[in-house]
Amino acid sequence: MHQLLLATRNPHKTREFGEILGDEFEVRDLADAVELPVVKEAGLTFEANAILKAVEASKHFPGLVVADDSGLEVDALDGAPGIRSARYAGEQATDAANVTKLLGELAESDPGLRSARFRCSLALAQGGKILETFAGVVEGTIVEAPRGQAGFGYDPVFQPLGFDQTFGELSSAEKNRISHRARAIRLLRAALLARF
Numbered sequence: 001m002h003q004l005l006l007a008t009r010n011p012h013k014t015r016e017f018g019e020i021l022g023d024e025f026e027v028r029d030l031a032d033a034v035e036l037p038v039v040k041e042a043g044l045t046f047e048a049n050a051i052l053k054a055v056e057a058s059k060h061f062p063g064l065v066v067a068d069d070s071g072l073e074v075d076a077l078d079g080a081p082g083i084r085s086a087r088y089a090g091e092q093a094t095d096a097a098n099v100t101k102l103l104g105e106l107a108e109s110d111p112g113l114r115s116a117r118f119r120c121s122l123a124l125a126q127g128g129k130i131l132e133t134f135a136g137v138v139e140g141t142i143v144e145a146p147r148g149q150a151g152f153g154y155d156p157v158f159q160p161l162g163f164d165q166t167f168g169e170l171s172s173a174e175k176n177r178i179s180h181r182a183r184a185i186r187l188l189r190a191a192l193l194a195r196f
Contacts, residue, residue: 001023001024002192003063004025005057005065006027006028006029007030007039007053007056007058007067007068008030008068009031011029012151013068014027014031016172016179016181016182016185017185020176020182021185025192036057040052041053041069044083045121046119047069047133049069049083050069050123051123051130053068053069054066054130055123058126058129063126064124064125064126066123067122067123068120068121068184069083070085070180070181071084071086072116072118072119073117073118073119074114074116075114075115076113076114077105080105085153085154086153088101088102098153099154102142102154102157103142103145106142114141116141116142116158117137117138118181120135120137120183121133121135122184122187132191134184134185136179136180136187138160138179140158140159141159142157143158143166147166148166148170150168150170150171150175151170151175154167156169160178167179
């Protein structure tokens, strides 16, 4: 079994990575690394933030480290919330607060202008050096009210193209087949297996 450290303290992301990478990988995260400072996401892109997190974590841990930065881009809001997706309603915002702010800002917009995409960037690092990056995107629309209890973040308001359900209504298996993160993780998985 191959070991991989995921530079996150988000258990939802850790679970998704484990499910998508499969049984050949043991995915750990930073949940127990309380002494490691939180990396300030000062990059101007998802990829830049993923690189910052991966490189910093890989200075403190042996082996391969991967970091994720992802978020939602809404066309009617000129790409917002973008890289501030997790902090859209403030630095300590909850998922519910972020969704409420997003829907409030879209309330007056034309229903035809609710197109959006989830974007994910992954960075693979070792020994403080970046090795490779990967990206995944899924297109969709923002629905008018949250639907479904599955997933996290903006999942209950994002309906991927070709589906009648939001990410919050899809099973984790279905979401993991089509999501932005799944697409990036499959590229990562192929690269990792080529290394071993």
